[in-house]
Amino acid sequence: MINLVVTIGQRCMFVCQMIGRSGVFLSQILGWGSGFKAPVSRVIKQVYQIGVLSLPIILVSGVFVGMVLALQGYSILSSYGSQEAVGQMVALSLLREFGPVVSALLFVGRAGSALTAEIGLMKTTEQLSAMEIMGVDPLKRVFSPRLWAGVISLPLLAALFSLLGIYGGAFVAVNILGVYEGSYWANMQGSVLFYDDVIKGLIKALVFAFVTTWIALFHGWNAKPTSDGISRATTATVVQGALAVLGLDFILTAVMLGGF
Amino acid sequence: MHKRSLELGVGAFVIMSIIALLLLALNVSGLRYQSDADIYHLYARFENLSGLSERAKVSLSGVTIGRVVEIKLDTQDYVAVVKMAIKKGIPLSLDTSASVLTSGLLGEKYIGLSVGADEETLLSGDVIEDTQSAIVLEELIGQFLFSRSSD
Numbered sequence: 001m002i003n004l005v006v007t008i009g010q011r012c013m014f015v016c017q018m019i020g021r022s023g024v025f026l027s028q029i030l031g032w033g034s035g036f037k038a039p040v041s042r043v044i045k046q047v048y049q050i051g052v053l054s055l056p057i058i059l060v061s062g063v064f065v066g067m068v069l070a071l072q073g074y075s076i077l078s079s080y081g082s083q084e085a086v087g088q089m090v091a092l093s094l095l096r097e098f099g100p101v102v103s104a105l106l107f108v109g110r111a112g113s114a115l116t117a118e119i120g121l122m123k124t125t126e127q128l129s130a131m132e133i134m135g136v137d138p139l140k141r142v143f144s145p146r147l148w149a150g151v152i153s154l155p156l157l158a159a160l161f162s163l164l165g166i167y168g169g170a171f172v173a174v175n176i177l178g179v180y181e182g183s184y185w186a187n188m189q190g191s192v193l194f195y196d197d198v199i200k201g202l203i204k205a206l207v208f209a210f211v212t213t214w215i216a217l218f219h220g221w222n223a224k225p226t227s228d229g230i231s232r233a234t235t236a237t238v239v240q241g242a243l244a245v246l247g248l249d250f251i252l253t254a255v256m257l258g259g260f
Numbered sequence: 261m262h263k264r265s266l267e268l269g270v271g272a273f274v275i276m277s278i279i280a281l282l283l284l285a286l287n288v289s290g291l292r293y294q295s296d297a298d299i300y301h302l303y304a305r306f307e308n309l310s311g312l313s314e315r316a317k318v319s320l321s322g323v324t325i326g327r328v329v330e331i332k333l334d335t336q337d338y339v340a341v342v343k344m345a346i347k348k349g350i351p352l353s354l355d356t357s358a359s360v361l362t363s364g365l366l367g368e369k370y371i372g373l374s375v376g377a378d379e380e381t382l383l384s385g386d387v388i389e390d391t392q393s394a395i396v397l398e399e400l401i402g403q404f405l406f407s408r409s410s411d
Contacts, residue, residue, distance in 0.1 A: 044266070044267060044270050045266060047270045047273070047274075048266045048269050048270050048273075051270070051273055052269045052270060052272075052273045055273065082364070091288055095284070095288070156273065156274065156277030156280075157277075159277050159280045159281045159284060160276065160277055160280045162280075162284060163280040163283055163284055163288070166284075166288055185287070188288055189287075189288065189289065190317070192288050192289040193289055193315070194285050194289040197289060198281075198284050198285060198288070198289055202281075
């Protein structure tokens, strides 16, 4: 009985410790107190690694999600005789939810896991210690550019995801299901608001980008320097990243819709 | 040379995303630049709006010519005062009437205007006198039942 309480206590202490460590880690990456210093050329290289190389999966998923939304929306809306509203439904669900959330989940799987594994291996092969010995701060050289690259990339990816989804939906609705093209776009334009839907969706994506990149970098940095440690850290990145995205999505949506 | 192709990739990615954002703004949300110089405001007083909301359409002959900007309650007469932004260049006669309509059976509420025959036109800040409130389905059903039972 005492052992159980001790175990629970240990777990809680461990979680608190992790949260504290990751907070300190984040403040060091952001360079609070010493000023923001991430070399632009390194950020560009990481935008390529994180953003450009994620494009194929994001674009293809965007098109398919949009097409499925159009099919599903059509089958429900046509039973009310309002299949013209399918454009509005596709656009709003993509811009508000699917765009930011699905691209963030794909981003965690595609870029977050790669970041953790890369940094974990750097730690295992003692590249990070070597940098420190040479007087190079790995936080600025390795971590900071990756964090900023993630924050830049994901909102852009989410915008592309939503746009391609809307065009994919238009293709299915207009060319396959026979919705009149004019009403598809007109219904959409009549109901989608630039600030309330487009910008708020991108703000969501920005928050997801920050949190998921932070989680990925922290787990890489915190990984045990063994092959087992790296695999655990990568798993933790994907699981915690996905949970963080979905949990934050609920909170952000509640705040943005003003339900609370 | 590898660095150059990398920068090219990033540049193309960023430009593509900005184009996507512009398309989302212009094509999907139908955002149009509208300054105060392009619109003028009209007011209309309704007894019952029945779910008309801000940003609802204002249409004339089925063509959208403006939006509802603000809805207030006049606490003296207890009527709703609707402020509408109408595109400049669409003169409306002084005896224009406004009514709260519904698009389709279950669609959103909007304001329909119909122009009268007066030579003079409404100016910015004017109030449309001739208004018709929204039809409330429950009241209609109530009236129908009442007239049936009195027969």
